[in-house]
Each structure stands twice: as C-alpha cells, then as structure tokens.
C-alpha cells in the first residue's frame with residue numbers, strides 16, 4: 001500500500017472520531033417505523049417528515065431519533081430535540097463541578 005494512502009486512512013480514522021468536524025446541511029432518509037416507512041429530510045435547517053404527528057407538531061419520533069444518532073453533526077439551528085438541551089446541561093454541570 002502506498003505510504004501516503006496509509007496516512008490518509010489514519011487521518012480518516014481520527015476524523016471519524018471527531019464528529020464535531022461534520023455538520024449536515026441536508027439529508028434525506030427513509031425511516032422504517034413500527035407501522036409504516038416514512039420519508040424524513042433536512043434542508044437548510046428545516047425538517048420534514050411525512051408522518052401524521054409531524055403535521056401537527058413539526059417534530060416527531062423519527063426526527064428525534066435521527067438527531068440522537070447524528071448528535072452534534074446536526075447544526076444547532078436545526079436542533080429540535082430535548083436530547084441536545086440535556087447534553088448541554090450535562091456539560092454545564094460537569095464544567096461547574098470542575099471549577100468548584
């Protein structure tokens with residue numbers, strides 16, 4: 001194997017662990033729910049899902065699950081999830097304890 005390719009693979013492995021380097025601007029997925037398969041998309045901070053719950057509440061279990069999977073790779077402007085707020089609170093609590 002070419003030595004420069006080995007370096008690229010090592011860099012890719014490091015990047016793969018540093019997920020804050022990645023920010024999804026758009027995505028489109030099919031999500032197999034318990035009752036049906038739904039289409040979920042993100043474009044310029046706007047989520048869409050074709051499930052009934054989304055029609056009323058502009059979020060749903062499908063979007064929340066994708067946010068949980070992708071974590072900080074979803075831009076803050078697109079965060080709809082309580083998971084993100086909980087993570088920030090956990091970080092603040094940790095930082096407070098560290099100072100004290």
Ligand SMILES: [Zn+2]
Nearest residue numbers: 049051060062
């Ligand atoms: Zn949905």
